[in-house]
Amino acid sequence: MTMSRETPINLVLAALLFAMPFAALALDEPFYVTLATHMAVLALAAVGLNLALGLGGLVSFGHAAFFGLGGYAAGILSTHVLNMQPLLTWPLEIGASDQMPVIWLVAIAVSGLVALAIGAISLRTSGVYFIMITLAFAQMIYYFAISWPAYGGEDGLSIATRGAFPGVNTAVPLTFFLVCYAVLVAVLVLFALVRDSRFGAALQASRQNETRLAAVGIGPFPVRLAAFVLSAMITALAGALYADLNRFASPSMLSWQMSGELIVLIILGGTGRLFGPVAGAMLFVLIESVLGGLTERWQFFLGLILLGVVLFARGGLIGLVAGKPRHG
Amino acid sequence: MAEPVLSIRELRKNFGALKATDNVSLDLRPGEIHALIGPNGAGKTTLIHQISGAIRPDSGAIEFLGEDVGALGMAARARKGLGRSFQISSLASEFSALRNVMLAVQAAQGSSFRFFKPVMHDTSLTEPALAVLERVGLAQRARLPAAELSHGERRKLEIAIALALGPKAFLFDEPMAGMGPEGSKDLTGFLDGLRREAPILLVEHDMDAVFALADRISVLVYGRIIATGTVDEIRRDPEVRRAYLGEHA
Ligand SMILES: Nc1ncnc2c1ncn2[C@@H]1O[C@H](COP(=O)(O)OP(=O)(O)OP(=O)(O)O)[C@@H](O)[C@H]1O
Numbered sequence: 351m352t353m354s355r356e357t358p359i360n361l362v363l364a365a366l367l368f369a370m371p372f373a374a375l376a377l378d379e380p381f382y383v384t385l386a387t388h389m390a391v392l393a394l395a396a397v398g399l400n401l402a403l404g405l406g407g408l409v410s411f412g413h414a415a416f417f418g419l420g421g422y423a424a425g426i427l428s429t430h431v432l433n434m435q436p437l438l439t440w441p442l443e444i445g446a447s448d449q450m451p452v453i454w455l456v457a458i459a460v461s462g463l464v465a466l467a468i469g470a471i472s473l474r475t476s477g478v479y480f481i482m483i484t485l486a487f488a489q490m491i492y493y494f495a496i497s498w499p500a501y502g503g504e505d506g507l508s509i510a511t512r513g514a515f516p517g518v519n520t521a522v523p524l525t526f527f528l529v530c531y532a533v534l535v536a537v538l539v540l541f542a543l544v545r546d547s548r549f550g551a552a553l554q555a556s557r558q559n560e561t562r563l564a565a566v567g568i569g570p571f572p573v574r575l576a577a578f579v580l581s582a583m584i585t586a587l588a589g590a591l592y593a594d595l596n597r598f599a600s601p602s603m604l605s606w607q608m609s610g611e612l613i614v615l616i617i618l619g620g621t622g623r624l625f626g627p628v629a630g631a632m633l634f635v636l637i638e639s640v641l642g643g644l645t646e647r648w649q650f651f652l653g654l655i656l657l658g659v660v661l662f663a664r665g666g667l668i669g670l671v672a673g674k675p676r677h678g
Numbered sequence: 679m680a681e682p683v684l685s686i687r688e689l690r691k692n693f694g695a696l697k698a699t700d701n702v703s704l705d706l707r708p709g710e711i712h713a714l715i716g717p718n719g720a721g722k723t724t725l726i727h728q729i730s731g732a733i734r735p736d737s738g739a740i741e742f743l744g745e746d747v748g749a750l751g752m753a754a755r756a757r758k759g760l761g762r763s764f765q766i767s768s769l770a771s772e773f774s775a776l777r778n779v780m781l782a783v784q785a786a787q788g789s790s791f792r793f794f795k796p797v798m799h800d801t802s803l804t805e806p807a808l809a810v811l812e813r814v815g816l817a818q819r820a821r822l823p824a825a826e827l828s829h830g831e832r833r834k835l836e837i838a839i840a841l842a843l844g845p846k847a848f849l850f851d852e853p854m855a856g857m858g859p860e861g862s863k864d865l866t867g868f869l870d871g872l873r874r875e876a877p878i879l880l881v882e883h884d885m886d887a888v889f890a891l892a893d894r895i896s897v898l899v900y901g902r903i904i905a906t907g908t909v910d911e912i913r914r915d916p917e918v919r920r921a922y923l924g925e926h927a
C-alpha cells in the first residue's frame with residue numbers, strides 16, 4: 351500500500367474510533383462503547399457495499415439482504431445452540447455452533463451463494479434497472495423472513511448469548527468492540543489490496559468505461575459478479591456482528607431503509623475511498639445519537655447534510671479533506 | 679496468395695429503414711494496410727463496431743484467423759487478437775495513461791482475477807506499458823489522468839492500448855482525426871512500420887495518409903462497397919471520384 355494524501359486522515363479516523371470506547375470508559379460513559387461498536391460494524395457493512403458501489407459503480411439498493419442474512423445466520427445458529435438442535439439433519443447432520451468464526455463463515459458462505467444468484471440476474475441490467483432489481487430481491491428476502499414463524503417472523507430472533515470468540519470474553523462490551531474493530535481493520539486492508547490489484551484495476555475500469563474494458567478483452571460481467579459477491583460477503587459479516595451486538599436479528603436489518611442507509615453512509619464519507627465508509631458511519635451514528643437525542647426529526651437534518659454533500663462536496667468527507675483520488 | 683487474416687462476408691446491418699451496412703464483403707491480408715474510406719455517415723464506424731463485436735450484424739459472417747467469430751462478444755474477440763481504437767477516444771478517464779495501457783497488458787496476459795498483488799509494483803505490467811507509451815511518444819505524460827491529456831495525446835493513447843494487446847489485426851477508426859498536420863505526418867510514419875506487426879484495417883478521412891499508406895482501399899458509400907483496389911485503381915475509378923474523391927483526387 352502506498353502513502354497518499356488520504357493516509358493521514360485515514361489514520362486519524364482509525365485512531366479516533368479506536369480511542370472512543372477507552373475514553374468512554376475513562377469518563378464512565380459505557381454507552382459510548384456500544385456507540386463505537388455500532389460505528390465499527392456499520393462501517394464494515396459499508397466497506398462491503400463500497401467495493402461494489404465505489405469501485406465498481408454498482409449501485410446496489412439491496413445490500414440489506416446480505417446484512418440481514420448475516421444477522422439471521424448469527425440468530426439462527428444461536429437459537430439452535432440454545433435449543434440444542436442440529437442445524438441440518440439431512441443430507442448430513444451439521445451441528446450448530448456459538449463460535450463467532452463459525453457464525454461468520456456461515457454468514458459469508460450463505461450470502462455469497464445468494465449474491466451469486468442475485469448478481470447473475472441483476473448484473474444483466476444497469477442503471478436504474480439494476481437499482482430496482484436489487485431492491486426487489488432484497489424485498490423478497492425481507493418478506494420471506496417476516497413470514498417464516500420458525501425463525502421469529504415479524505418479531506425477529508433474539509440471541510440469548512453473544513457468540514463466543516476463542517480466548518476472549520465477548521460479553522464484555524470493550525472486548526466485543528475490539529473484535530469488531532479488528533475485523534474492520536482486516537477488511538480495510540483487504541479492500542485496499544483488492545483495489546490496487548489487477549482485479550481492482552479491471553473493476554474500476556468497468557465503472558469508468560465498460561466498452562474500453564471489453565475492447566482490451568476483459569468481459570465486464572464476470573468482474574462485476576465477483577465484486578458483487580465479495581461485497582455481499584463483507585456486508586454479511588457485518589450483519590452477523592450487528593446481530594451479536596444487539597443480541598437480536600431483526601427483520602429491519604433486511605429492510606430497504608437499511609440498504610438506503612448504507613448508500614448514505616458511503617456518500618457522506620466518500621464514494622470509493624478506503625475510509626469513506628468509516629468516516630460516513632462515524633458521522634452518521636454521531637448525527638443519529640446527538641441530533642436524535644434533541645429532536646425526533648433528526649433525519650430531516652441528516653437530509654440537509656446529505657444535500658450539502660451531494661451539492662457541494664461530491665467526494666464526501668474524505669474528498670473534502672484529501673481532494674480527488676489519484677490512481678497512479 | 680496467403681489466407682486473409684480477417685474476412686467479412688455479406689454483412690448487413692439496418693438501423694430501422696437505414697441500410698448502414700449493405701452486403702459488405704472485404705478481407706484483410708497479412709502485412710497489409712487496407713484503408714476504408716467514404717463520406718460521413720457511410721457506415722465505416724458501424725462496420726468496425728460489427729467486426730470488433732460492439733454491435734451485432736443482422737446477417738453475414740465474420741471470419742478471423744480462419745474461425746467464425748460471429749457468435750463471440752467484444753471481449754472474446756479482443757482476446758482472439760482484434761485490437762481496435764475508437765473514433766471518439768474511449769478511455770478509462772480517471773486512470774493515468776500508464777494505467778490505461780497496463781490494463782491492456784494485464785488483459786493480454788489473461789489474468790484479471792488476481793486480488794492481492796498491487797499493479798503499480800508489478801513490473802511485468804508497468805515495464806511493457808511504459809515501453810509502449812515510449813513508442814507512441816507519450817512516456818513523458820504517462821502519469822497524467824487520461825482526462826487531462828490533450829486531444830492528440832488521447833488519440834495516441836488509443837493506439838498505445840491497441841498496441842499493448844499485441845493483436846493479430848488492428849482496427850483503427852480515424853486515428854488521425856483532429857491530430858493536426860504535424861501529428862498526422864508522425865502517425866503516418868508510425869502506422870507504416872506497424873503493418874509489419876499486424877495488418878491494419880484503417881478508417882481514415884485524411885487522404886494524404888490513406889494514399890501514402892494503403893496497400894488496398896475500399897470505398898464505402900451508403901453502406902455499400904462501391905470499389906476495392908490499389909491506390910491507383912481507386913484514384914482513377916470514375917464512380918469513386920463522383921461519390922467521394924472528387925475534391926481529393
Ligand atoms: N446506433 C445507431 N442507431 C441508428 N442509426 C445509427 C446508429 N449508429 C449509426 N447510425 C447511422 O448509421 C449511419 C452510419 O454511421 P457511421 O457512424 O457508421 O458512419 P461513418 O461512416 O463512421 O461516418 P463518419 O465518417 O462521420 O464517422 C449514419 O447515418 C448514422 O446516423
Ligand SMILES: [Mg+2]
Nearest residue numbers: 722723724765
Ligand atoms: Mg465513423
